[in-house]
Amino acid sequence: MPGNIQSIERAAAILRLLSGRTRRLSVGDMAAELGLPKATAYGILRTLQSVGFVEQDAETGRYQLGAALLHMGSSYLDGNELRTRALNWADSLAARAGESVRIGTLHNGEVLIVHHVFRPDGSRQALDVGSLQPAHAGALGKALLAFGGLGIGIGSLEHEPLAQYTPATITDPDRLREELDAIRARGWAMDRQELVDGEVGYAAPIQDRRAMTVGAIGVSGPVERLSEDGEARADLIAYVREAARAVSRELGALRW
Amino acid sequence: MPGNIQSIERAAAILRLLSGRTRRLSVGDMAAELGLPKATAYGILRTLQSVGFVEQDAETGRYQLGAALLHMGSSYLDGNELRTRALNWADSLAARAGESVRIGTLHNGEVLIVHHVFRPDGSRQALDVGSLQPAHAGALGKALLAFGGLGIGIGSLEHEPLAQYTPATITDPDRLREELDAIRARGWAMDRQELVDGEVGYAAPIQDRRAMTVGAIGVSGPVERLSEDGEARADLIAYVREAARAVSRELGALRW
DNA sequence: ACGACCGTTTGACAATGTCGTACGACGGTC
DNA sequence: GACCGTCGTACGACATTGTCAAACGGTCGT
Numbered sequence: 001m002p003g004n005i006q007s008i009e010r011a012a013a014i015l016r017l018l019s020g021r022t023r024r025l026s027v028g029d030m031a032a033e034l035g036l037p038k039a040t041a042y043g044i045l046r047t048l049q050s051v052g053f054v055e056q057d058a059e060t061g062r063y064q065l066g067a068a069l070l071h072m073g074s075s076y077l078d079g080n081e082l083r084t085r086a087l088n089w090a091d092s093l094a095a096r097a098g099e100s101v102r103i104g105t106l107h108n109g110e111v112l113i114v115h116h117v118f119r120p121d122g123s124r125q126a127l128d129v130g131s132l133q134p135a136h137a138g139a140l141g142k143a144l145l146a147f148g149g150l151g152i153g154i155g156s157l158e159h160e161p162l163a164q165y166t167p168a169t170i171t172d173p174d175r176l177r178e179e180l181d182a183i184r185a186r187g188w189a190m191d192r193q194e195l196v197d198g199e200v201g202y203a204a205p206i207q208d209r210r211a212m213t214v215g216a217i218g219v220s221g222p223v224e225r226l227s228e229d230g231e232a233r234a235d236l237i238a239y240v241r242e243a244a245r246a247v248s249r250e251l252g253a254l255r256w
Numbered sequence: 257m258p259g260n261i262q263s264i265e266r267a268a269a270i271l272r273l274l275s276g277r278t279r280r281l282s283v284g285d286m287a288a289e290l291g292l293p294k295a296t297a298y299g300i301l302r303t304l305q306s307v308g309f310v311e312q313d314a315e316t317g318r319y320q321l322g323a324a325l326l327h328m329g330s331s332y333l334d335g336n337e338l339r340t341r342a343l344n345w346a347d348s349l350a351a352r353a354g355e356s357v358r359i360g361t362l363h364n365g366e367v368l369i370v371h372h373v374f375r376p377d378g379s380r381q382a383l384d385v386g387s388l389q390p391a392h393a394g395a396l397g398k399a400l401l402a403f404g405g406l407g408i409g410i411g412s413l414e415h416e417p418l419a420q421y422t423p424a425t426i427t428d429p430d431r432l433r434e435e436l437d438a439i440r441a442r443g444w445a446m447d448r449q450e451l452v453d454g455e456v457g458y459a460a461p462i463q464d465r466r467a468m469t470v471g472a473i474g475v476s477g478p479v480e481r482l483s484e485d486g487e488a489r490a491d492l493i494a495y496v497r498e499a500a501r502a503v504s505r506e507l508g509a510l511r512w
Numbered sequence: 513a514c515g516a517c518c519g520t521t522t523g524a525c526a527a528t529g530t531c532g533t534a535c536g537a538c539g540g541t542c
Numbered sequence: 543g544a545c546c547g548t549c550g551t552a553c554g555a556c557a558t559t560g561t562c563a564a565a566c567g568g569t570c571g572t
Contacts (some may be wrong), residue, residue, distance in 0.1 A: 004303040005560065007263050007529065012307035016324075019331035037531045042551070044529095047260040050363070051268035061550055064546060065332040067363045068272075070370065074386025076321040091380055107323045108308070114326065118374075124347055129381065130330025150433035162440020261529065265559065283519060293562045298520070300560095317519055 010036065015053060015065065026064035026187050035215075073130060075174040081134045082206065083114045085250040090117045090217065093243040097219045097236055099226065100125065101243075104133065105215040106148065111141040119221065136162050136176055137169045139191035139203035143216040146183035147205040168193045189216075190232055190240055193223060200226045202236050205245035209252030217244050259277065266292065267300050271309060271321065280318035286337040291419030298505065329386060338462065338471045339370045341506040346373045346473065349499040353475045353492055356381065356481065357499075359462075360396040367397045375477065392418050392432055393425045395447035395459035395474045403440035403461040403469040424449045445472075445499055446488055449479060456482045458492050460500035473500050 013034055018025060031041040047062055048054040052068030057151060079081055086103050094101040094117040103115040111133040118125045137143035164172040170176045183189045191201040203218025218240055220226070269290055274281060287297040301319055304310040308324030333339055342359050350357040350373040359371040367389040374381045391397035418427040426432045439445045447457040459474025474496055476482070483489060 005263050005267075005299055006305055006359070006558090007560085008267050008300065008303045009307060011261075011264050011267070012304075012309065019328045022335055026548090029550075032340050036375055039532080039551085039553095040530055043531095044264065046551090047264045048268075051265060053268065056550095064335050065328060067332065067361065068268075068372075068385045069325065070329040070332045071363070071368060071388060072271060072275045073326040073332075074319060075386075075500075076323065076326045076329075079278055079320050079388075081282070093382050105323065109325070112323050112327060114323075127385075128330075129383075130326045130333075132327060142387055251353060263529085282517095284517085295563080296561055302520090312519095358514095464528095503528085 007044065010034065011048055011053075012041075014041065014044055015069075018054065018063065018065050024057055024060065024064045026062050030063075034056065036188040076176070077114065077129070080114055081251065082247075085204070086215075086217065086247045087113060089243045089246045089250075090115055093137045093217065093219065093239055094120055095119070096239050099221040099236075101217065101219050102128075102140060103215055103217045104144065106135065107132070109135055109217075111135055111138065111144060113140075114115045114215070133195065134163060134165070137165050137191065138195040139189045139201035139218045139220065140216045142180065142183055142191065143189035143203040143205050143218065144213065146169075146180040146189060146205075147213040147216075165195050166193055170194060188237055189218075191220070192227075198223050202226075202240045204241045206244050207248045208249065214251070215247075217247060262299065263300065264512065266290070266296075267304055267309075270297065270300055271305065271325075274310065274319065274321050276382065280313055280316065280320045282318050284474035286319075311387045319355070326510045333370065333385070336370055337507065338503075342371060342462070342471075342473065342503045345499045345506075347500045349473065349495055350374070350376055352495050355477040355492075357473065357475050357477040358384075359471055360397060360474045362391065363388070365391055366401060367391055367394065367472075369396075370471070390419060390421070390450065393421050393447065394451040395445045395457035395476065396472045398436065398439055398447065399459040399461050399472040399474065402436040402445060403463075403472075421451050422449055422453045426450060433455055444493055446493075446499075447476070448483075448486075454479050458482075458488070458496045462500050462507065463504045472504075473503060 008088060014030055017033060023093050027038055027042050028046060030036075030045075031038040034041065044055060048064045049056060049063075049099075052066045054063050055066045074204055082105060083103065090101045090103060098120060100119040101117040102113055104111040104113050108114075113131050113133065115126050116127055118127075133141055135145050144217070148206055162169070162173065162176065163172050170179055188202060188204045191203075193200055199220055201218050201220030203216045204216055205213045206215040208214045226236065264316075270286055273286055273289060283294055283298050283301060286292075286301075287294040291299065301310060305312060305319075305322070308322045310319050310320045312319055328387055338361060339359065346357045348357060354376060356375040357373040358369055360367040360369050362368075369384050369389065370385050372383055372385050389397055391401050418425070418429065418432065420427050428433055444458060444460045447455075449458075455476055456479045457474050457476030459472045461469045462471040462473055464470045475492060482492065
């Protein structure tokens with residue numbers, strides 16, 4: 001049976017749909033969007049609800065994601081070797097750099113944040129573990145693309161135009177290719193306000209025992225602190241690269 | 257079709273199984289545990305893998321939870337009204353109390369942590385959003401049980417014996433019932449090292465516009481700081497109750 | 513070289529999910 | 543206040559779909 005189970009694929013599509021919209025969705029909305037009969041969508045939703053993957057608003061009858069997914073998401077983190085091994089190194093990188101640290105991995109052409117350490121100054125910051133970033137903007141994403149294992153290189157990005165987030169975002173595929181070549185050559189990536197205005201970041205790839213890039217670690221923060229007259233801060237780069245090597249070593253990458 | 261979709265239920269059972277074990281599981285393990293033919297479990301796993309809900313270890317062939325679940329879990333948080341409305345209040349409660357703050361909600365007889373603010377002293381703390389706590393130990397759980405809407409009261413806990421976590425854990429159902437009555441009478445719950453040795457906590461219920469308890473908010477920390485000679489700290493209780501009322505008000509609970 | 517286990521594939525059967533249709537309830541509108 | 547549209551939900555017939563026993567080709571430990 002080399003085919004996939006239809007109902008499960010559809011259930012996943014519904015969940016994906018719900019995770020995209022913040023607003024709660026009605027049965028009809030989802031059925032229309034997925035091209036399913038309303039009754040079919042309803043049956044799937046009823047089942048998803050009974051297992052806790054979706055919840056129904058008692059007043060409007062509309063559906064939203066369920067709490068069981070939150071717990072499963074955090075269970076995923078527990079079993080994630082990259083994150084587990086990197087915990088301590090991320091902490092110490094944050095302490096040395098004095099900036100917030102993120103660890104990301106490539107997931108469907110985007111960067112999934114699997115760990116996030118706040119800047120150690122007690123300021124209020126929103127945790128964004130579990131959030132997705134574009135791969136072509138941001139230091140983590142560029143590092144992952146440049147060293148991308150499994151052939152998940154820039155190729156997968158060529159289907160659609162590169163979105164522009166700030167004036168500095170690289171949207172030309174050729175320019176991005178050059179940038180990635182440069183990153184590969186020097187071993188680290190820099191984001192110069194390409195994802196968020198006023199924010200810069202540095203990142204380096206993490207590799208596992210088969211020398212495959214499985215993630216990236218980096219720091220980010222306001223341009224005023226993280227660059228000097230528009231130039232990269234060599235000390236931060238060193239910290240980030242050391243942290244990346246340390247994590248890679250923990251994962252069994254012998255070559256480091 | 258008032259029945260549920262079998263394959264989706266089975267898929268959910270597999271995911272639940274994987275989220276329980278930290279170790280990766282083999283097809284045979286799961287099939288045996290769920291009483292399914294191996295080939296059936298395999299078909300479900302293949303589908304779950306193709307939608308990113310599970311991943312397969314390239315070396316051992318075993319399965320673990322997938323990254324898509326992490327993103328969906330965080331999407332759940334975005335759409336969660338309780339958490340969204342409570343964000344600011346949780347921050348200010350943490351600042352006033354000087355201790356870590358948690359917000360939890362009842363999920364299948366356990367407390368699911370939906371928000372967590374670190375103690376504002378910059379010390380290293382592990383985020384446990386998404387983790388589950390027992391309901392009969394811990395201030396959040398007891399507050400939720402005491403004010404539990406939807407009839408999710410202590411009754412649901414009587415099927416199995418109450419687990420003992422520390423010497424102070426309440427394991428006798430009658431004692432727990434008394435404790436819950438007392439909590440309901442005074443409007444707040446206290447955990448005196450009942451969940452973790454050396455740790456105490458305070459919590460109060462959060463209600464929505466229909467006066468239904470939808471969550472609880474509380475602080476917790478070391479017994480040395482959070483109690484005075486074994487007695488409850490009145491100031492902390494006031495802070496916690498004020499925060500709970502503030503969130504309830506935001507949710508539209510008019511009675512507050 | 514054996515045996516035990518692994519993940520995976522196959523193919524036939526019927527149980528299973530699908531989907532057109534219809535019901536009752538709610539919320540606007542003229 | 544009767545109308546209309548839309549909502550979530552229920553029913554039931556059909557055949558698509560998923561299920562399952564058995565077997566395949568690995569890899570490991572022996």
